[in-house]
Amino acid sequence: MSETKNSLVAERPDQFFAGRKVWITGHRGMLGSAMVRSFANENAELLLTSRQELDLRNQHAVFEWVERNRPEMIFHIGAKVGGIHANATLPADFLYDNIMVQTNVINAAHRFSAKKMVFVASNCTYPTKAEQPIKEEALLTGPLDQNIRAYAVSKIAGIEMCRAYRKQHGSNFISVIPPNLYGPGDNYHPQHSHVVAGILRRTHEAKLAGKTEFVVWGDGTPRRELLHVDDLADAMKCLMAADTQYDLYNVGPGFDHSIAELATMIAEVVGFKGDIVYDTSKPNGTMAKLLDSSRILSLGWRPKVDERRGLQSSYEDLLKLFATSGQDGRL
Numbered sequence: 001m002s003e004t005k006n007s008l009v010a011e012r013p014d015q016f017f018a019g020r021k022v023w024i025t026g027h028r029g030m031l032g033s034a035m036v037r038s039f040a041n042e043n044a045e046l047l048l049t050s051r052q053e054l055d056l057r058n059q060h061a062v063f064e065w066v067e068r069n070r071p072e073m074i075f076h077i078g079a080k081v082g083g084i085h086a087n088a089t090l091p092a093d094f095l096y097d098n099i100m101v102q103t104n105v106i107n108a109a110h111r112f113s114a115k116k117m118v119f120v121a122s123n124c125t126y127p128t129k130a131e132q133p134i135k136e137e138a139l140l141t142g143p144l145d146q147n148i149r150a151y152a153v154s155k156i157a158g159i160e161m162c163r164a165y166r167k168q169h170g171s172n173f174i175s176v177i178p179p180n181l182y183g184p185g186d187n188y189h190p191q192h193s194h195v196v197a198g199i200l201r202r203t204h205e206a207k208l209a210g211k212t213e214f215v216v217w218g219d220g221t222p223r224r225e226l227l228h229v230d231d232l233a234d235a236m237k238c239l240m241a242a243d244t245q246y247d248l249y250n251v252g253p254g255f256d257h258s259i260a261e262l263a264t265m266i267a268e269v270v271g272f273k274g275d276i277v278y279d280t281s282k283p284n285g286t287m288a289k290l291l292d293s294s295r296i297l298s299l300g301w302r303p304k305v306d307e308r309r310g311l312q313s314s315y316e317d318l319l320k321l322f323a324t325s326g327q328d329g330r331l
């Protein structure tokens, strides 16, 4: 537990963000755009930078921008993100990009006196054999999933960097660990997508092609906890506004599904009537990653998005994307 106090605690919680300079990194991505949507009625001064305007790997550019703009609150979301295939084939890119981006943002936040930062890590930072449901204390207690080790190590470095700045400088920097995310703006690329987007795309394509079966990677037994991005955006704002006592918070709904259950649910949403076939030549990944989210639940946060309705809206998002960009999805 860490004692860093929140100098931002508001007298009127509904006005907490009003007039504040809030920097959302990675605001064009799936979670970043959910965060921007969630600020529609907050009257905050949102600071948004695209990769073209500010490549977060560039230390000089980041320092210069933060010095000029002086964000008070930072939601650090921008990162190189991808599914198992991307992680297995591009480990150097995941490690380099994420460590550079985090190092620059965290160090600049300290140098130019940001009041609080919420950094997004990932559940793959936990050991593959962590006791379920996984508590925050499980971090760094065992070996990681080999398929996503580079990405996991980069995110562990981010969590530890926030911790180190808290300890050495008293910086109010905290980290969140979400489970698998889904929602509008997801990446449907055939090789680079995460579990929900990947299964949605393959099911949709099987339906369009009139196939009698569609293929799911792995044997269907691993279990995954899902969180809609709107719920994570809400949780991150709750943590920004709260007088947080810890430096690390799991944020999940507290239940998971086997991949087979998830594939069946998605097939129903898509309206695919054929068989689900499992490609056991593809890796399963970690068998279970259910988070213990007691810390954030004790602050009053609860997920609000109904899962089936959330999956339905993801499918509508995929249909819209395919209608405007052909069948390519987002690269």
Ligand SMILES: NC(=O)c1ccc[n+]([C@@H]2O[C@H](COP(=O)([O-])OP(=O)(O)OC[C@H]3O[C@@H](n4cnc5c(N)ncnc54)[C@H](OP(=O)(O)O)[C@@H]3O)[C@@H](O)[C@H]2O)c1
Binding pocket: 025, 026, 027, 028, 029, 030, 031, 032, 050, 051, 052, 054, 055, 056, 057, 076, 077, 078, 079, 080, 081, 097, 101, 120, 121, 122, 123, 178, 179, 180, 181, 182, 185, 187, 194
């Ligand atoms: N998706 C999941 O299931 C999941 C699960 C756990 C944790 N997370 C974490 O949640 C966060 C958001 O994930 P997401 O799924 O929303 O990812 P995403 O859609 O790929 O968005 C990532 C954003 O980061 C930006 N970015 C990446 N490198 C950058 C750089 N060098 N300079 C400036 N901007 C850069 C991207 O900009 P461009 O658009 O220009 O590429 C993009 O806007 C990430 O930190 C991720 O690790 C995601």
